[in-house]
Each structure stands twice: as C-alpha cells, then as structure tokens.
Amino acid sequence: MTGTIIENLSGRKLAVLVTFLLLCQLTCFLIGGLVAPMPANAQMMIATVCKDTTTVKNDTTKWFYNRGKGACQNIGLENLHHDLSETDFVFAFQMPLPRENMILDYSRWQQNLIGVLQIDIKYHSLMEIQPRSVITIDARMAYRNKGDPEEQWRLYTRSVEKRNLDCDIEIKSEHHLYNCSAMPLFELGSLFHDYYLLNIRLPVETPDMNSHIGHIHDMSLIVINQNGGFTKVWVSLKSVFFPSIVAILVWFWRRIHMLQRKPVLLEKMLLSLGLALCLLNMPLEYLTLYFDLPFMLLLGDIRQGIFYSMLFSFWLVFAGEHMLIQDTSTQSSLKQYWRHLSAVATGCASLFIFDMCERGMQLRNPFYSIWVTDIGTNLALTFIILAGISTGIYFLFLCYMIWQVFINISHKRQSLPTMCSVRRLHYEGIIYRFKFLMLATLLCAALTIIGFTLGQVAEGQWKWDENIELEYTSAFFTGVYGMWNIYIFALLVLYAPSHKQWPAVEDTSDTQNLSEEIEFTPLQERSSEISSLTSFLKKATID
Amino acid sequence: MASSSVFRFLVLLAALIWILADEKNVTRERKRSPINGSWFNMGLMEFEKWSNQSGIFTERSRLCARIRGLTPGQRRVCRRHKDHMPVVSDGVKKGIGECQYQFQGRRWNCTVMGETVFGPLTFIASRETAFTHAITAAGVSVAVSRACRDGRLTSCGCGTGPRPRNLHSDWVWGGCGDDLEYGYKFTEGFVDIREREGKVKRGSREQGRQLMNRHNNEAGRRAVIAKSRVTCKCHGVSGSCSLITCWQQLASFREIGDYLRDRYEGATEVKVSRRGKLRLRNPRYSLPTAQDLVYLEESPNYCVKNESLGSLGTSGRECNRTSLGLDGCSLLCCGRGYNTKRIMMKERCQCKFHWCCHVKCNTCVKSTELYTCK
Known part of the structure; x- marks a missing residue:
C-alpha cells in the first residue's frame, strides 16, 4: 500500500525541499567562484642551455641545472662555437621557478604535474623544416627534496622519446620563427617531491636522427599543476558530500528493507548509482599528502567513468520502467535492457581502454604518449570514435524512450476524466511531479553542457588583462559536481518508499474518497507495491 | 597713484616672465646636455663584462650611479632592482637592433651616434623618435618577461596583490601570475617614470613631449601583449578538454618589430x-588608440646632412638599383644619383646543417655590383 515519497509529499514540503536543494546548489557554485582559485596553473620556463663536457653521456648521476650550488656552465645558442658537438648541449629546466626572491617548492596539495614542450625554431633558408619531421628527445627527470644538499639530484625517470614536429611559417625570412605547436612531454600523476629537474638532450646516434629539425632558437617548458587551493576546496566539498550521501544511502536501504517485498529494479539501480557516487566522492586525495600515489590520475578517471556510466544506465532504466510496454506480470530485470545498456558498456569500455593505453602506460613511463606513432594515433582515434558513436546511439535510445513515456502518459491521461475528481487531481499531481523530475534531469544535463561550452569559449579568449573577480572555471567544476550530488540526493530522497498509508494522506478528504480507496485497493496490491504512478499506468493498461 | 601701481605690476610681471623663460632655457639646456643623455645608452653598455665582478648586485654596489642617463626616479628603481639592469640593457640592445633591421634601406636607418644613442634626433618629437621609444619599451618588456621565465630574475611577480604576505602559501593556493604582466609593469615603472619627473608647464612643448613619450612607450608595451599568442592544453578526464589551461607565449621580437613598423607607417600627428x-592636429583623422604611435613634429629632412638635427644624410649609403621601394636608389639617394662599383664577394653556399653545430659549407665567389648614393 505504499508509494514513493514524491507522490505522498505535499506541495509545500516539496517546495521547501527543492528550495533547500537549490540553495545548496547555489552555495556550491559560489564556493567555486569566490573561494577557490582556478583549477590549474601554468608556469612557463625557458631552457638554460648547459655545456656538457663529460665524455660519458649516459651517466644518470650527472645533472645539469642553472640555480644553486654546482650550477652548470651556460652557453648561448646564438653564437655557437665550432668546438662543440650536438651531444654537448643539455637543455635544463629546474622546477619550480623562484619568485619574489624566494625559492619555491612544490606542495603535495598541488597533486599533479603536466609538462608541455614548446620549441622555437628560427627560419633558415638553408635549413627548412620538412613536413612531418620527427624530433628525438632524450629526457631525464630528477627530483630533490627540501633539506637535501643542492647538488643531490636523484633520478626519477628516464626515456628516449619521439615527437612529431608540427611547424608552419607565414613569412619565410631570416630571423622569423616557425610557429610550432606545443607537444605534450610528460604527465606526473603525483607531485610527491619538492623540486624537479628535467634535462633534455637531442641525440644524433644515427645520421637521420634529429637532422631535419632546423635551427633551435629556444626551448621552453610549460608546467601545469593543479592549484593547491582548488584541491583544498575540492577535497572539502568531497568531505561534506561523502558522509551525507552515505547517510542518505543507509536511510534509503533501511526504508526498502522495512517493506515486505524485495527491492525492485529501479530501487536497485538507485542504490548502485548512490554507491557509484560514494566512490566518486571518497576523498582519497588526503592519501596523496602522505604517500606517493602516481595512479591517482587514472583512478580519478575510472571513478568518474563508473559514475557517469551508472548515471546513464539509470536514466535508461528509469525511462524504461515508466514505459510499460513489456509484460506487466513479470518483475523487470536488467536483462530486458541489455540492448540499450550495451551502448553504455561499449562507450565506457572503449574509453577505459584508451585511458589505460595513455594514462596507464604513463604510470610506467611518464613521458609516454599514444599519439606519437601512427598505430597509436589510429588506435586512440578508434576508441574515441567508438565511444562517441555509442554515446550518440545511447542518446537516441534515451530520447526515443522518453518520448514514448510521454506519449503513454498523455494516452493514459485521456482516461482521467472518467475518474472522480479527488483521485484525478492526485494522479495529475503524480504525473506532474514525474514530469518535473524529468525536467530537472534535462535541466541538469543542459546546464552541464552549457557551462562546459561557455568554459571552452571563455578559455579560448583568455588574456591576462581581463580582471574577472569570479573564477568561472572553478565555479563550473564545483557547480556541476554539486549539482549531480544534489540531483542524486534528491532522487534517493524522493524515490524512497513512503511509509505513509494512502488513507492517511486522504484523511482530510470526504468520505466518498474513502469508498473509492477501497475499490482501488485490490489493484494496488496486485501490482506488488511499486511506485503508484507505474501502478496507475498499469491499471490503465489492464483496463 | 593708480599709474604707479600699474607700473609696479608690469615690472613684476616682466620679471616673472623673464624668470620663467630663463628657467625654461635652463631646463632645455640641461636636457640637451650630452652628460644627461638618454637611458637608451644602457643598450650600449657591456654588462657581460661587469657581471664578472663579484658583488655587483649587492646592496652596497654603486652600479646605479655608474649607469649614465638615468633620471633620479630611474636610479631609485635601479637601486631596488639591481639585477634587472643587465636585462634592461639587453632589452634596449634588442630594441636598437630591431630598429636597425626594420629601417635598413630607408633614409633614416636608426644609426647609433655615440652616447646619446640616436643623437640630437632625440630632441625632435618626430615619427622616428616615437618608434624608438616604442621599440625600446617593447624590448625591455620582452627581456624582463623572458628573464622571469628562465629563472634569471628571482623577484618576478607572483601573487595578484601588491605583494603577498606569505608567498609560499599564496603560491600553493593559487599559483603565480603571468610573467608578461610583470614585464609590462616593470617597464612601465622604469621607463615611464622619466616622463613624470620634473615640473613642466601645462600645455607646453615639454609637457607635450612627455605625453607623447608615454603614449608611445605604452604602445610598445602593448605590442608585446598584442602579438603574444595564447596556447592551451586540455588535461581533463582522460585528457579531454573538460579542463583546459592556457598560457601566453611571447612572439619573436621580429614579429613585434614588424607590428610596430606598421604602427610607425600609420602614426598620427598630434x-x-x-x-x-x-589633440589631433588634423581633426579629420581618426583618434589614435593605445596601440598607435603619435608624434608632435614633422621629421627633419634625412636626405641632407645636418649635424645639429642629427641627420646623417644619405650620401655614401648603399642602395638597391632595381627596387622601386624606399631602399631603391631613386628614393634613397633623393634624386642625386648613385655610383656603381663592381666587387667580388666571397659567400658561404650549399650549406648542410645538423641541428646545432655542424655546418658544412662551400665558399662561392660571386661578382656583384654595389651601388652607393652620391
């Protein structure tokens, strides 16, 4: 005899709840906009060209850096001496740069470090870059911690990498620079140490190696790290959301167990959606402050992937459960949705494989990139296109199902006038609330997409002299994150089984209503205690 | 009674005018005196030699007193930022070099004349002066930004406020500001301070000159920002563009030079x-923006030699016989005709390069004709 809470909730209570949730949403948005700094920060550094006079170039204990005790001998690339050979050059980047007369160091709050290499090549009529040139880079990375002696750099990782040079030039005249696109160099999943050092050499072991890359004028490295302030705000949001979602899940599960029946598919789906959100909310970032966990980037991707795949599957099942095309006598199960869900599964699987190929490989070698080789590029593109296609198919399915639900509802609505007025009003209310939740879902999705697009446009036109007080990108992130949390919170609350009995709701109404309640009861019981909207629709089909 | 007071008043007025006029003369004299010169001569200094001396950037070194051409205000900035001075010098050097590249083959070719760099030409508020101010400001701005990026300057800006109280936690919290901004602001502080010092009469020629210099310096600094490129990197979930970070990339100085030369061609007379x-001299023209160059006076005739104006004349300059442009013999020689000389030239040709240092060239001997203006 029970329905879900949304059906039994009075309009006033619903309004209070919705207002409260909207206020939470606004808070999330404002926290991102006013408190948090932008999510990531880029620092650009120009290479110091060091002279390597040692005969053994393979020595990974010898490091070149430009600041502190034991700094290297600096040479300019402008006027080269002929007694130097290619192997005598080392491009050194010491991270982070000093600022305001202070030696800065990385904090573990800054989470990760991404390096992008930018090579400036001077035009030389005798040394034009050929299209699709490949540059071979011998990259070595070292780290040092606070308190270590200034010359004690320890090897972090080392790799010889190939990258494609993608350069063009407008005015072909001497001293003009090629416009080369930046190439991703490395991605560190954890920023555990205090100082990092990158030494780059351009080896010429075979005659063809690095012979078509022109005259290098400058090399600069852009290091991008997450901002500590953003991490702090993010983690605190998680620390608030995680317990509240766990609490509401426990409450939801207890409510279901208090019923005599077994949980239906929709409830199971809601529960797993809640669990996926809990997994996403778990503030694991605290661990990175004490342990070196390079897999955090990958784990974050996987957690997000699981959550979104659960959300997508939930929408499908949600729409399907209100469609009632299938046989009403059987308990619906996940098997009925295998065709629809396979689209989600394919999309997620291909994205997962792509992520494992890129970020998974980067656990072993931070300099790894899948986009360098032709096979890798094709493979990556295949997986991404596959994921795109399955997303497209999924949305087609979803739109079709939602359309059918609405058609069904409007059909059934035509039979409403034959009912008595109180009951009709009640059912109209339920349909209205179902539509309302549908609308909320659409609104959330639309807001995410609009926010994302605006962010892309805003970032594209980024210039430093625009002083914007509101940190838009952070606001978008915290806003969207909060929105989905609140959305699922609302679902868990509103779709939990209600303890209110039908008559209790109708207590204030007239006696005529009670008699109709008795008429209605057998049907309600037969349809095994699921949401009264579905039962109502089922009743109409049976009729 | 009345006439005597009027007379007394007139005498006082005359005395005042005389004193003012005299003061103006004095200031002009001082400005023209070669000792004060221009700060541009920082571009001629050899800081590399100085940097071998130890303790040059320490508190007690007399570096700033040794740089000639600085105003008291600039000297103050210098004392606060001693380590910036070699960088500034480098920037001015770059600016002068670029000026010479952009104006090669023109009647005025940005010749460096001794300690004041551009000689008496500096005193004429012409288009060329406007360009020199803009290009040096741009040069210093670029040099400072670059020095921030290679870690040579340790005092580059970080926080967005005037000076963060606890830099380290500020940096962890929100990262550092842009180096381009620091370069811009430092240049503004160091270069424009000249034009704010010294009392000048409102509406006078001197004040006009100050305004013009400030406008052109600003145009030079803005050119650096206008030509910088924004590059972005996506690093969101699975490397998607849900998270995107952008940075400013400095353009090559040649590009900035090209841009400023275009501004020079379209400079506005005010x-x-x-x-x-x-104010616009000709109200029919459109108003100059902050990126445009402005000038107050017409350029002198660069065709004929005039020591007092700083014009070297074009006789003896090399010209291009076939060109119809400004470097062509007819325009460059101002219609005086040219001399032809046949010479043999040794050239490096058929060079083969490796990425840095292996250059294998053949030497070719070419005979060419050299044309010089009469």
Missing part, C-alpha cells in the same frame, strides 16, 4: 592642447 592633453 598637438598638445592648452589644457595639457594630446
């Missing part, structure tokens, strides 16, 4: 109004 503002 005059100073009585209220002390710059």
Whole structure:
C-alpha cells in the first residue's frame, strides 16, 4: 500500500525541499567562484642551455641545472662555437621557478604535474623544416627534496622519446620563427617531491636522427599543476558530500528493507548509482599528502567513468520502467535492457581502454604518449570514435524512450476524466511531479553542457588583462559536481518508499474518497507495491 | 597713484616672465646636455663584462650611479632592482637592433651616434623618435618577461596583490601570475617614470613631449601583449578538454618589430592642447588608440646632412638599383644619383646543417655590383 515519497509529499514540503536543494546548489557554485582559485596553473620556463663536457653521456648521476650550488656552465645558442658537438648541449629546466626572491617548492596539495614542450625554431633558408619531421628527445627527470644538499639530484625517470614536429611559417625570412605547436612531454600523476629537474638532450646516434629539425632558437617548458587551493576546496566539498550521501544511502536501504517485498529494479539501480557516487566522492586525495600515489590520475578517471556510466544506465532504466510496454506480470530485470545498456558498456569500455593505453602506460613511463606513432594515433582515434558513436546511439535510445513515456502518459491521461475528481487531481499531481523530475534531469544535463561550452569559449579568449573577480572555471567544476550530488540526493530522497498509508494522506478528504480507496485497493496490491504512478499506468493498461 | 601701481605690476610681471623663460632655457639646456643623455645608452653598455665582478648586485654596489642617463626616479628603481639592469640593457640592445633591421634601406636607418644613442634626433618629437621609444619599451618588456621565465630574475611577480604576505602559501593556493604582466609593469615603472619627473608647464612643448613619450612607450608595451599568442592544453578526464589551461607565449621580437613598423607607417600627428592633453592636429583623422604611435613634429629632412638635427644624410649609403621601394636608389639617394662599383664577394653556399653545430659549407665567389648614393 505504499508509494514513493514524491507522490505522498505535499506541495509545500516539496517546495521547501527543492528550495533547500537549490540553495545548496547555489552555495556550491559560489564556493567555486569566490573561494577557490582556478583549477590549474601554468608556469612557463625557458631552457638554460648547459655545456656538457663529460665524455660519458649516459651517466644518470650527472645533472645539469642553472640555480644553486654546482650550477652548470651556460652557453648561448646564438653564437655557437665550432668546438662543440650536438651531444654537448643539455637543455635544463629546474622546477619550480623562484619568485619574489624566494625559492619555491612544490606542495603535495598541488597533486599533479603536466609538462608541455614548446620549441622555437628560427627560419633558415638553408635549413627548412620538412613536413612531418620527427624530433628525438632524450629526457631525464630528477627530483630533490627540501633539506637535501643542492647538488643531490636523484633520478626519477628516464626515456628516449619521439615527437612529431608540427611547424608552419607565414613569412619565410631570416630571423622569423616557425610557429610550432606545443607537444605534450610528460604527465606526473603525483607531485610527491619538492623540486624537479628535467634535462633534455637531442641525440644524433644515427645520421637521420634529429637532422631535419632546423635551427633551435629556444626551448621552453610549460608546467601545469593543479592549484593547491582548488584541491583544498575540492577535497572539502568531497568531505561534506561523502558522509551525507552515505547517510542518505543507509536511510534509503533501511526504508526498502522495512517493506515486505524485495527491492525492485529501479530501487536497485538507485542504490548502485548512490554507491557509484560514494566512490566518486571518497576523498582519497588526503592519501596523496602522505604517500606517493602516481595512479591517482587514472583512478580519478575510472571513478568518474563508473559514475557517469551508472548515471546513464539509470536514466535508461528509469525511462524504461515508466514505459510499460513489456509484460506487466513479470518483475523487470536488467536483462530486458541489455540492448540499450550495451551502448553504455561499449562507450565506457572503449574509453577505459584508451585511458589505460595513455594514462596507464604513463604510470610506467611518464613521458609516454599514444599519439606519437601512427598505430597509436589510429588506435586512440578508434576508441574515441567508438565511444562517441555509442554515446550518440545511447542518446537516441534515451530520447526515443522518453518520448514514448510521454506519449503513454498523455494516452493514459485521456482516461482521467472518467475518474472522480479527488483521485484525478492526485494522479495529475503524480504525473506532474514525474514530469518535473524529468525536467530537472534535462535541466541538469543542459546546464552541464552549457557551462562546459561557455568554459571552452571563455578559455579560448583568455588574456591576462581581463580582471574577472569570479573564477568561472572553478565555479563550473564545483557547480556541476554539486549539482549531480544534489540531483542524486534528491532522487534517493524522493524515490524512497513512503511509509505513509494512502488513507492517511486522504484523511482530510470526504468520505466518498474513502469508498473509492477501497475499490482501488485490490489493484494496488496486485501490482506488488511499486511506485503508484507505474501502478496507475498499469491499471490503465489492464483496463 | 593708480599709474604707479600699474607700473609696479608690469615690472613684476616682466620679471616673472623673464624668470620663467630663463628657467625654461635652463631646463632645455640641461636636457640637451650630452652628460644627461638618454637611458637608451644602457643598450650600449657591456654588462657581460661587469657581471664578472663579484658583488655587483649587492646592496652596497654603486652600479646605479655608474649607469649614465638615468633620471633620479630611474636610479631609485635601479637601486631596488639591481639585477634587472643587465636585462634592461639587453632589452634596449634588442630594441636598437630591431630598429636597425626594420629601417635598413630607408633614409633614416636608426644609426647609433655615440652616447646619446640616436643623437640630437632625440630632441625632435618626430615619427622616428616615437618608434624608438616604442621599440625600446617593447624590448625591455620582452627581456624582463623572458628573464622571469628562465629563472634569471628571482623577484618576478607572483601573487595578484601588491605583494603577498606569505608567498609560499599564496603560491600553493593559487599559483603565480603571468610573467608578461610583470614585464609590462616593470617597464612601465622604469621607463615611464622619466616622463613624470620634473615640473613642466601645462600645455607646453615639454609637457607635450612627455605625453607623447608615454603614449608611445605604452604602445610598445602593448605590442608585446598584442602579438603574444595564447596556447592551451586540455588535461581533463582522460585528457579531454573538460579542463583546459592556457598560457601566453611571447612572439619573436621580429614579429613585434614588424607590428610596430606598421604602427610607425600609420602614426598620427598630434598637438598638445592648452589644457595639457594630446589633440589631433588634423581633426579629420581618426583618434589614435593605445596601440598607435603619435608624434608632435614633422621629421627633419634625412636626405641632407645636418649635424645639429642629427641627420646623417644619405650620401655614401648603399642602395638597391632595381627596387622601386624606399631602399631603391631613386628614393634613397633623393634624386642625386648613385655610383656603381663592381666587387667580388666571397659567400658561404650549399650549406648542410645538423641541428646545432655542424655546418658544412662551400665558399662561392660571386661578382656583384654595389651601388652607393652620391
């Protein structure tokens, strides 16, 4: 005899709840906009060209850096001496740069470090870059911690990498620079140490190696790290959301167990959606402050992937459960949705494989990139296109199902006038609330997409002299994150089984209503205690 | 009684005018004196030699007193930022070099004349002066930004406020500001301070000159920002563009030079109004923006040699016989005709390069004709 809470909730209570949730949403948005700094920060550094006079170039204990005790001998690339050979050059980047007369160091709050290499090549009529040139880079990375002696750099990782040079030039005249696109160099999943050092050499072991890359004028490295302030705000949001979602899940599960029946598919789906959100909310970032966990980037991707795949599957099942095309006598199960869900599964699987190929490989070698080789590029593109296609198919399915639900509802609505007025009003209310939740879902999705697009446009036109007080990108992130949390919170609350009995709701109404309640009861019981909207629709089909 | 007071008043007025006029003469004399010169001569200094001396950037070193051409205000900035001075010098050097590249083959070719760098030409508020101010400001701005990026300057800005109280936690919290901004602001502080010092009469020629210099310096600094490129990197979930970070990439100085030369061609002539503002000389033209160059006076005739104006004349300059442009013999020689000389030239040709240092060239001997203006 029970329905879900949304059906039994009075309009006033619903309004209070919705207002409260909207206020939470606004808070999330404002926290991102006013408190948090932008999510990531880029620092650009120009290479110091060091002279390597040692005969053994393979020595990974010898490091070149430009600041502190034991700094290297600096040479300019402008006027080269002929007694130097290619192997005598080392491009050194010491991270982070000093600022305001202070030696800065990385904090573990800054989470990760991404390096992008930018090579400036001077035009030389005798040394034009050929299209699709490949540059071979011998990259070595070292780290040092606070308190270590200034010359004690320890090897972090080392790799010889190939990258494609993608350069063009407008005015072909001497001293003009090629416009080369930046190439991703490395991605560190954890920023555990205090100082990092990158030494780059351009080896010429075979005659063809690095012979078509022109005259290098400058090399600069852009290091991008997450901002500590953003991490702090993010983690605190998680620390608030995680317990509240766990609490509401426990409450939801207890409510279901208090019923005599077994949980239906929709409830199971809601529960797993809640669990996926809990997994996403778990503030694991605290661990990175004490342990070196390079897999955090990958784990974050996987957690997000699981959550979104659960959300997508939930929408499908949600729409399907209100469609009632299938046989009403059987308990619906996940098997009925295998065709629809396979689209989600394919999309997620291909994205997962792509992520494992890129970020998974980067656990072993931070300099790894899948986009360098032709096979890798094709493979990556295949997986991404596959994921795109399955997303497209999924949305087609979803739109079709939602359309059918609405058609069904409007059909059934035509039979409403034959009912008595109180009951009709009640059912109209339920349909209205179902539509309302549908609308909320659409609104959330639309807001995410609009926010994302605006962010892309805003970032594209980024210039430093625009002083914007509101940190838009952070606001978008915290806003969207909060929105989905609140959305699922609302679902868990509103779709939990209600303890209110039908008559209790109708207590204030007239006696005529009670008699109709008795008429209605057998049907309600037969349809095994699921949401009264579905039962109502089922009743109409049976009729 | 009345006439005597009028007379007394007139005498006082005359005395006042005389004193003012005299003061003006004095200031002009001082400005023209070669000792004070221009700060541009920092570009001629050899800081590399100095940097071998230890303790040059320490508190007690007399570095700033040894740089000639600085105003008291600039000297103050210098004392606060001693380590910036080699970088500034480098920037000015770059600016002068670029000026010479952009104006090679023109009647005025940005010749460096001794300690004041551009000689008496500096005193004429012409288009060329406007360009020199812009290109040096741009040069310093670029040099400072670059020095921030290679870690040579340790005092580059970080926080967005005037000076963060606890830099380390500020940096962890929100990262550092842009180096381009620091370069811009430092240049503004160091270069424009000249034009704010010294009392000048509102609406006078001197004030006009100050306004013009400030406008052109600003145009030079803005050119650096206008030509910088924004590059972005996506690093969101699975490397998607849900998270995107952008940075400013400095353009090559040649590009900035090209841009500023275009501004030079389209420079606007202005005059100073009585209220002390710059006004268009010809109201039919459109107003100059902050990126445009402005000038107050017509350029002198660069065809003929005039020592007092700083014009070297074009006789003896090399010209291009076939060109119809400004470097062509007819225009460059101002119609005086040219001399032809046949010479043999040794050239490096058929060079083969490796990425840095292996250059294998053949030497070719070419005979060419050299044309010089009469």
